[in-house]
Amino acid sequence: MTEPTTERSTETKITEAQSAALELANLSEETRNDALHAIADAIEAESEAILEANAVDVEEAEAMLEAGEYTQAFVDRLKLSESKLRDIAEMVRSVAGQADPLGRTLAARRLDEDLELYKLSVPIGVLGTVFESRPDALVQIAALSLKSGNAVILKGGSEAAESNRILYDVIREAAAGAVPDGWAALIEAREDVETLLTRDDAVDLLMPRGSSAFVEYVQDNTSIPVLGHTEGIxxxxxxxxxxxxxxxxxxxxxxxxxxxxxxxxxxxxxxxxxxxxxxxxxxxxxxxxxxxxxxxxxxxxxxxxxxxxxxxxxxxxxxxxxxxxxxxxxxxxxxxxxxxxxxxxxxxxxxxxxxxxxxxxxxxxxxxxxxxxxxxxxxxxFGLGAEVGISTGKTHARGPVGLEGLTTYKYHLEGDGQLVATYAGEGAKPYLHQDFEGEWIPGRLAGE
Structure with a gap:
């Protein structure tokens, strides 16, 4: 197994993710699901190596526990086992088994005869995530991002560095060839996070998981929209x-x-x-x-x-x-x-x-x-397959954020040569504005 591509700069990784997101959004559901099943199989196949890497993190965390720096609960969140890895693999398969969140017609409206407006679900684009010590969070976030057609920048805690590196490698290699290079990137240093916060030109949504103080810090230091996952009191x-x-x-x-x-x-x-x-x-x-x-x-x-x-x-x-x-x-x-x-x-x-x-x-x-x-x-x-976190905010997504929370929408208008001038000024033709049940079919009004 190759080493994670840490030699590439964070700037490069973000730019590559932006490019990959455009391709990923157009992959078929079958391709995305096949990649997810390959990831699940690889996690099980590489379980011994994953557990060895995790043992390094756990040993260091237990030393911190002895020193009074960590709690037992913190160490428990960090620890993986054969059964946990099986659960993680099944979680990835359950994400693959969810209905495709992309390309759904959310609404259809007839503006006039042969002038039809459709609202379709699409990926958000590039997601930036910063999460806590649970290594399974990396897999959950990557799986949901892939299923929903989003590229993702992953930043886990330093206490899980070895676990995150090997899980990232397993995921990236398992999906290679099926999905565009750069769809998932791992960053590790604090300065990498600072770089991430400045890239509002390429990153579409930030999802920090941690304390309220940390989420507030992210919100105060970026112009990228933030979907906050704070404490659970x-x-x-x-x-x-x-x-x-x-x-x-x-x-x-x-x-x-x-x-x-x-x-x-x-x-x-x-x-x-x-x-x-x-x-x-x-x-x-x-x-x-x-x-x-x-x-x-x-x-x-x-x-x-x-x-x-x-x-x-x-x-x-x-x-x-x-x-x-x-x-x-x-x-x-x-x-x-x-x-x-x-x-x-x-x-x-x-x-x-x-x-x-x-x-x-x-x-x-x-x-x-x-x-x-x-x-x-x-x-x-909740039947969402998995979650990238639980949003305690009130905009875009709230509660456990699964596939639907990682999509947005765009409008497709199908016409047949209509002009706005027809509907403006004296004697203007009125709009119908009739909602109807229907799926967007590309080129239908053109007879294709």
């Missing part, structure tokens, strides 16, 4: 008429099933009328799973836990730590979520539809659940 609210066994299971799953990810719950809110019945047994359950509980005064009066500070309500732990607060009402729960949440994912457990509706309509978040764990906020679980 997620809440589960147990309402006054919740089914408490269900509530316990949901709250436990949302924290313990995989605490290191952004859709894990960080704060549990409990209505005061059910707190004494729910919290003691649930706290025991958490403690058995090594979860550190940090509660407000009312929660601590019910069961033993550490005192929560004001900072705990706005902290993404990414670890086996949970803040617990007792609230007086549904309105108080909504107010707390809107004050401290990160607009990621929120869940209410209740048996009353009206109260669930009030919570879901009032909470400002990309995903809002009723009687379900926050861990369902995921591109794969």
């Amino acid at each position: 997620c809440h589960v609210y147990v309402d006054l008429d919740a089914e408490l066994e269900m509530a316990s299971d949901i709250a436990f799953d949302a924290k313990v099933q995989y605490p290191a990810v952004c859709n894990a719950v960080e704060t549990l809110l409990v209505h005061e009328s059910v707190a004494e019945e729910l919290l003691p047994a649930l706290a025991d359950r958490y403690r058995e799973a090594d979860v550190e509980l940090r509660g407000d005064e009312r929660a601590r009066a019910i069961t033993d836990m550490n005192a929560a500070s004001e900072a705990d309500w706005s902290t993404e732990y990414g670890d086996l730590i949970l803040a617990v607060k007792v609230v007086d009402s549904l309105a108080d729960a909504i107010d707390h979520v809107n004050t401290f949440g990160s607009k990621h994912t929120e869940s209410i457990v209740t048996e009353t539809a009206d109260r669930a509706e009030k919570f879901m309509r009032s909470v400002d978040a990309a995903s809002v659940f009723h009687n379900a764990s926050t861990r369902f906020a995921d591109g794969y679980r």
Whole structure:
């Protein structure tokens, strides 16, 4: 296997990606899918080499853990295994199995007889991504970019450098010949990111994944549109008429099933009328799973836990730590979520539809659940194949960003010699503006 092409400058890689994007947008769905299947097969075939490279990263991360620089959750996110690689390969195949996001007719409108306007889905172009320590993020982003016809610049964390390099090589070599050279590029240094931020002439969308401070830094230092993936300060609210066994299971799953990810719950809110019945047994359950509980005064009066500070309500732990607060009402729960949440994912457990509706309509978040764990906020679980991240913003795409979030649209107008002058001035012919069901067929009005 060849070494990654790090000798090429970032400027060159971006320019090559811009050129590749134009070709990639016109590849058939079959070609793109074949390349994805080749990538999945190659990941499985090269699993031994990938795990060896990953072991180097993990060894260094464990040394940092011993020094108190990293958390165990951080190291867990970094670590690959045979089963994880099989899951990654299946994720790539699931992306290939998704419906083609390109060339779809989103709307059709007849402006006049033989003058038809079509709105079609197309790739965005060149994507720039900066992501955290999970090596599987590189594969997810590359797979979704390829399926959606986008070229992509990939920048992973230095803690996963060896893993990212070999995964990038595997992907690039597996797709070689089927897709244009330069469709995916790996950059590694901080100065490479600075270069990326200046290339608004070539890069169409930036997708940073990390802290709010990092996303804000990117937004403040580029004129390229930014699709931000920031912290996941997620809440589960147990309402006054919740089914408490269900509530316990949901709250436990949302924290313990995989605490290191952004859709894990960080704060549990409990209505005061059910707190004494729910919290003691649930706290025991958490403690058995090594979860550190940090509660407000009312929660601590019910069961033993550490005192929560004001900072705990706005902290993404990414670890086996949970803040617990007792609230007086549904309105108080909504107010707390809107004050401290990160607009990621929120869940209410209740048996009353009206109260669930009030919570879901009032909470400002990309995903809002009723009687379900926050861990369902995921591109794969949503049926999107995978995700490039979870957007906590409100424009272009929101929530788990899959294939549809990596497309835009353009208009195709099919005419038969019509002139604007016909529809302007005194005695102008009126437009029909009739929406209709139909697919764009190139040259149909010309009789081709």
